[in-house]
Amino acid sequence: xxxxxxxxxxxxxxxxxxxxxxxxxxxxxxxxxxxxxxxxxxxxxxxxxxxxxxxxxxxxxxxxxxxxxxxxxxxxxxxxxxxxxxxxxxxxxxxxxxxxxxxx
Ligand code: SF4
Numbered sequence: 001x002x003x004x005x006x007x008x009x010x011x012x013x014x015x016x017x018x019x020x021x022x023x024x025x026x027x028x029x030x031x032x033x034x035x036x037x038x039x040x041x042x043x044x045x046x047x048x049x050x051x052x053x054x055x056x057x058x059x060x061x062x063x064x065x066x067x068x069x070x071x072x073x074x075x076x077x078x079x080x081x082x083x084x085x086x087x088x089x090x091x092x093x094x095x096x097x098x099x100x101x102x103x104x
Pocket of ligand 1: 028029030066067068069070072073074075076079084096097098099100
């Protein structure tokens with residue numbers, strides 16, 4: 001079964017909106033972390049690159065809740081207990097995160 005147009009599956013529940021929106025309006029905390037870790041030519045040596053703490057879980061030991069909970073700075077108890085459902089950020093842009101609205 002293939003994914004609907006505009007929806008690519010990655011890491012189980014992480015989806016990809018049209019590419020431009022990832023850069024303009026990243027909604028998922030992990031996407032924000034990845035974007036913050038990209039070196040910028042206009043900021044060379046002015047600040048340290050952001051890092052994402054923790055390790056990617058083993059496929060045999062996936063967390064019960066959100067797949068990112070052990071590396072996410074926004075994780076709460078609900079993240080450890082349940083997997084977030086996909087929510088629409090805007091047409092064609094979906095996110096699976098309990099707290100994406102709290103950190104625009
Ligand atoms: S659901 Fe929770 S742990 Fe998962 S990405 Fe969102 S805030 Fe982080």
